[in-house]
Amino acid sequence: MAEQSKARYTAAVSLGVMGAGFAASLPFVGTPWVSFLQSGFEAGLVGGLADWFAVTALFRHPLGIPIPHTALLPRNREKVTNALVKTIEEDLLSKESIRGKLGQLRIAERLVDGAMAQLHTEAFRTGLVSAADKLLESIPKDRAAELLEQEIRRRLEAIDAQQVLSVVLGIVYEKKYDEKAFDFVLELAEQWTLTAETRERLGAMVAQALGRMQTNGFMQMAVNAFLGFYSEEKLGGLIQQFIISALFDLKRSGDHNRTALLAAIRSRLTTLASDPHAHQEIEGWKQNLLSRWNLAELTAGWVEQLHTRLKQWIQEPEFTDRYVIPMLEKAAQKLRQDAEAMEKLEHWIHEQLSRWIEANHSKIGALIRENVDRFDNETLIQLMEDKVGGDLQWIRVNGALCGFLIGLVLEGIKVLV
Structure with missing residues (x-):
């Protein structure tokens, strides 16, 4: 001025x-x-x-x-304005000139390099935490709980009882859980047999059984003589020793009785896997579980607990420094080193910019005209x-x-x- x-x-x-x-x-x-x-x-x-x-x-x-x-x-204001708009649109800032200038720029490389340079800045960390927190808050917890409930219920209802039994039996046989269970029962039986109370009970039971036997002649005399010679305590001790000896044999891995019993147990279990009544029973248990189990309340609680834990985890330094930033940095480096991917990204960016220029180029003239007309x-x-x-x-x-x-x-x- x-x-x-x-x-x-x-x-x-x-x-x-x-x-x-x-x-x-x-x-x-x-x-x-x-x-x-x-x-x-x-x-x-x-x-x-x-x-x-x-x-x-x-x-x-x-x-x-x-x-x-x-x-x-x-x-001649209108003519001057039209000439100005036409000159800028068709000569100074034509579509071809803008595309040509953009074509000289390696936009993808600059974007990736710029993003990598910002990864370890405090502003990026703060923005990342804020974005993650807003994303978490945008998830409707009631809808998430509903979807989780539906998925759990659908999967439980889709469980095949026969398939479950087959899988369970396969694990049992592979890990030899049937033998472990058999040995556990034998151990309990042995502990029960070794008590004085069991010995007395066994003696009383044998004595009562022999006393009720109805025989004639010499056999009755022999039974009475046997009962007169052995008291209940001796009978209990005799039976106790017999049972303990049998249990000891059954606990040995090479015993033929043990092998036969385990084979019989496995045969029964295998038959159970294909038993329709067993399948119906399992289906009944499953339906009873679904009807008694307040799945909606449980899933709502799970989602709420998960939301609280995620919200706390997002605020912790390890969320960005240990997980998110290294992941983004690794992805950016991998992309930067991939020449083919970078070229595709560059082509895509230029294609999008070209479309944007094509769709919005006329707005340059409109903006100039609007500013002049005001x-x-x-x-x-x-x-x-x-x-x-x-x-x-x-x-x-x-x-x-x-x-x-x-x-x-x-x-x-x-x-x-």
């Missing part, structure tokens, strides 16, 4: 000098050297006035007089004068000076002729 005022002042001074020189030379007309200067001042005054008229006519009517073909910019004529002229008015005022200065020199030259030619 100061530069424009200075240029306007200089132009006015140059015009004033030419006018003053011309007026001062009038009383001395006829003197050769005065006539020579007068021609220069006269031509300079004409040139200065002509350029003042031309510069002024660009923006407004000179002296407010509506002379034809003056105030060119206000009168100014009235006076404001627009003021803005243009602020930007180029100084240079236009120098046209007036140059016009006055050039006119002065041309006048001198012409007068010189007249003198010589």
Whole structure:
């Protein structure tokens, strides 16, 4: 603004000098050297006035007089705006020029490198935690619990009883759980047998059984003699020793009775796996479990607990430093080292930008037009004068000076002729 005022002042001074020189030379007309200067001042005054008229006519009517073909910019505002929009859209910022400039840029490389440079900044960590927290909060817990309940129920209902039994039996046979269970029962039986109470009970049971036997003749006499010789305590001890001996044999891995019993147990279990009644029983247990089990309440509790733990974990430093940032860094490095993937990414980015340019290029002209139209004529002229008015005022200065020199030259030619 100061530069424009200075240029306007200089132009006015140059015009004033030419006018003053011309007026001062009038009383001395006829003197050769005065006539020579007068021609220069006269031509300079004409040139200065002509350029003042031309510069002024660009923006407004000179002296407010509506002379034809003056105030060119206000009168042709629409044409100027259209020409400006067309020049920018088709020449300065054409689709082809924008695409060409973007084609020279390695956008994918810059994006990946820029992202990698930001991974270990505190701002990125804070943003990552905030984003993860917002993402977690955006998940509807009631809906998640409902989906979890539906999935658990669907999977439980889809369980095949025969398949479950087959899998369980396969594990039992593979890990020899049947033998371990058999040995456990034998151990319990041995512990029970070794007690004094068991010995007394066994003796009483045998004595009662023998006493109830109804035999005749010599056999009855032998039984009575046996009972008279062995008391209940001796009978209990005898049976106890027999049972302990049998249990000891059954606990030995090579005993044929043990092998036969285990084979019988496995045969029974195998038969059970294909027994329809067993399948029905398992299905009944499963349906009873689903009906008694408040699965909706349980899943809601699980989801709430998981949500609380995840929220706490997100706030811990190891969430970003140990898990997320190393994962992102590794993925970015892998992508950066994959030339083919980077080229595909670059192509995809340029393709998307090209589509965006194609769809939005006309908005450049619309934006320019919108910005121009929001100014009235006076404001627009003021803005243009602020930007180029100084240079236009120098046209007036140059016009006055050039006119002065041309006048001198012409007068010189007249003198010589």
